[in-house]
Amino acid sequence: MTARLLVYTRTTAYRHDSIPDAVAAVRALEEFTVDHTEDPAALEEPLDRYAAVVFLSTSGEVLTPAGRRRLAGYVGSGGGFVGVHAAACTEYDWPYYGELLGARFDRHPAYQPGKVLIEDPDHPATGHLPAVWDFTDEWYDFRAGPRGRVRVLLSADESSYEGGGMGDDHPLAWCREQGAGRVFYTALGHAAQAYRDPRFLAHLRGGLTWATAEAAA
Template identity: 40%
Template structure:
């Protein structure tokens, strides 16, 4: 019996030490949508691996009720293919308060799209208003800012297939682009019947960062397909963005 108790105590001490090694805590909200649902179990597995590898604590959920709790415990809140409109009015206010208190946010792909005037504050959080997009195509992503962590590990020109979101800036938000897409490498007009897409020209950001309230915000428009969340380069991109968002560190001087 004594030996069992000693073994149990040793295990508890070890578990406590592992927990203590976590550097910060991250909340990931990943809700299924009409076009985005298959990514959830794949992304969860990848985020859990990133959490183990980089020693941070992860809360990964599809339940918006998590916003009823203490958001202040999280170094960053990630909206993973989940737009802000999924939050009720009281939860929206709680998230705004979290950002005003120095919280940080990371927005991935479908999270960028919210109907006009639904939640103007969230549109400003994104930094751009997303319109339509051409059909998913292979294109070339260009690194704009080599000094930002979300570009570490990426080649200067990166072959990638995605929905190349077209955006505008009605709120006049200043962003810091880190990745652009080269529109000459795909057809910006290739879209479904009855719709029109003209592209954005040379300046077409697909990932950027900026500051909102007292917090940091990283945004990436990339990440449409579930299989992308198994791609090492894409995961490097996500982890670099998350690292800066949660800590404010990593930007090369």
């Protein structure tokens, strides 16, 4: 039986050109059935039929007050939440969302190659990866590092690219629990090419699987 996901891609600020490729890639994952929307009214409805809600490169303020209440109640009562890339650039006016996700986007240098360090190989999102993973992305900096509040899975080696702003402690992907729910976030996934990369797709699949509680933590 596949897990049903609500994939939400509404943007009210920067919009990533990769969103159609990203949605198509998630749809292609055999473990999941996907409902895709950009309508905030969809988040005002009961979410219990979904194993997880996925904010896929959302940006800006994307929820109504009713949607905020519905999402918080859903995760707190055991629903999964997954944020991908620009999900960290979302709902700055809602303090709960920053707590839910674990960190908020600050800035990024130019899109460029760099190295990802696998901090926790014992997770479905990382077990397939080499200890050092060469990847190309925007290498998001965050307003405050999430370590201590989350289980860090991946971090950036800032010596491998230009313009990093967080130093030696630069998490890129993590997971955490919120009430009875599970939360997974990855900062990777800027470009359409990421959604054709087998390692990135396995990383995303693993995060979704964990958040939907289909694998052990």
